[in-house]
Amino acid sequence: MKYLKYLLLMLFIVFIYLFGISSTCDNGPSDPTAGLYHTYAEIDAELHALASSYSAIASVTSIGESVEQRDLWAIKISDNVAQDEDEPVVVLFGCHHAREWISVDVPFLIAKYLVENYASDTLVARLVNNSEIWIAPMVNPDGHQYSVTSDRLWRKNRRNNGNGTFGVDLNRNYSYQWGGPGSSGDTYSDIYRGPAPFSEPETQVLRDFMQQMSPKAMISYHNFSQLILYAWGYTYSPAPDEALLDSIAVVMAHKIRSVHGKDYTSGQASTLYLASGDTVDWLYALLGVPSYTIELRPTSSLRPTSSYPGFELPESEIQPTFEENLPAALFLIDWAIDQL
Numbered sequence: 385m386k387y388l389k390y391l392l393l394m395l396f397i398v399f400i401y402l403f404g405i406s407s408t409c410d411n412g413p414s415d416p417t418a419g420l421y422h423t424y425a426e427i428d429a430e431l432h433a434l435a436s437s438y439s440a441i442a443s444v445t446s447i448g449e450s451v452e453q454r455d456l457w458a459i460k461i462s463d464n465v466a467q468d469e470d471e472p473v474v475v476l477f478g479c480h481h482a483r484e485w486i487s488v489d490v491p492f493l494i495a496k497y498l499v500e501n502y503a504s505d506t507l508v509a510r511l512v513n514n515s516e517i518w519i520a521p522m523v524n525p526d527g528h529q530y531s532v533t534s535d536r537l538w539r540k541n542r543r544n545n546g547n548g549t550f551g552v553d554l555n556r557n558y559s560y561q562w563g564g565p566g567s568s569g570d571t572y573s574d575i576y577r578g579p580a581p582f583s584e585p586e587t588q589v590l591r592d593f594m595q596q597m598s599p600k601a602m603i604s605y606h607n608f609s610q611l612i613l614y615a616w617g618y619t620y621s622p623a624p625d626e627a628l629l630d631s632i633a634v635v636m637a638h639k640i641r642s643v644h645g646k647d648y649t650s651g652q653a654s655t656l657y658l659a660s661g662d663t664v665d666w667l668y669a670l671l672g673v674p675s676y677t678i679e680l681r682p683t684s685s686l687r688p689t690s691s692y693p694g695f696e697l698p699e700s701e702i703q704p705t706f707e708e709n710l711p712a713a714l715f716l717i718d719w720a721i722d723q724l
């Protein structure tokens with residue numbers, strides 16, 4: 385009878401041990417799931433898996449770290465991928481805004497499509513052979529993780545503002561026209577611009593990356609509203625290259641519509657609303673190259689309801705949203721190659 389106490393103690397220890405192990409497995413609190421959408425851990429693993437399966441044309445690099453020291457992963461896709469060749473660079477970004485989960489999956493699926501179809505598709509091969517395509521599908525990993533684990537509608541990064549509020553809007557933190565209309569100096573605001581231009585490690589990383597790469601074209605994916613937006617966003621005045629920016633946007637909209645019939649409206653960003661310090665204005669001011677914010681599904685005419693919420697695009701729409709955006713991205717890469 386006196387051994388029963390020890391037996392129960394042993395069982396208790398075994399139970400605690402097993403419980404501890406199960407909580408570190410998939411879907412435990414340390415490894416959350418976003419259903420069919422990709423989490424940070426899944427993007428990390430899958431980008432590395434693509435690069436190891438297709439090492440001749442794909443490599444993964446950490447271009448820098450977030451506030452909470454997560455890597456900002458980018459996959460480079462090109463022939464002779466280990467070499468920095470004299471080929472036009474095209475950059476695709478996803479997830480400046482944490483809750484915009486589809487903006488992660490679309491550029492990720494484009495990367496996957498390019499490497500998996502290189503051997504069989506002559507168009508893909510020509511584009512990959514003649515350009516250097518850099519795709520960073522999750523540039524706000526801390527915010528995204530927070531959106532998955534704690535607050536689905538989180539938008540900003542996870543900067544501790546020091547007054548009980550968190551987060552800077554990365555798409556208001558770029559230096560060009562920083563502090564202008566459509567941004568806020570209030571730390572609690574969802575469009576808080578940060579204490580200074582490029583105050584955030586994420587935007588510093590993206591600034592340094594784009595300065596080093598000198599891309600010939602760029603797309604930054606967001607959602608929602610189905611729009612293709614170009615500079616300027618900080619003013620209603622037209623950009624010097626408005627005609628070129630618009631003509632490329634019109635072709636991309638046409639290509640998108642041809643896949644599943646979805647209408648993406650092209651136009652100057654300020655026609656949506658004025659916003660200062662965004663990615664597109666900064667890159668266009670720096671290099672004058674075609675740069676776009678693509679706002680993915682859903683359309684804004686369907687007001688969010690419990691059955692069709694704006695940022696929470698149903699999982700069944702991940703694949704079609706990728707499919708319709710693929711030819712638009714391929715067109716922009718092709719355009720960049722033609723500029724040589």
Ligand code: 0X9
Nearest residue numbers: 555606607617618653654657659
């Ligand atoms: O407000 C933004 O940063 C973007 N929309 S979102 O709903 N994804 O947050 C739009 C940025 C477009 N740029 C300007 N209007 N300046």
Ligand code: CA
Nearest residue numbers: 462463464469
């Ligand atoms: Ca190359």
Ligand code: ZN
Nearest residue numbers: 481484606607
């Ligand atoms: Zn956004």
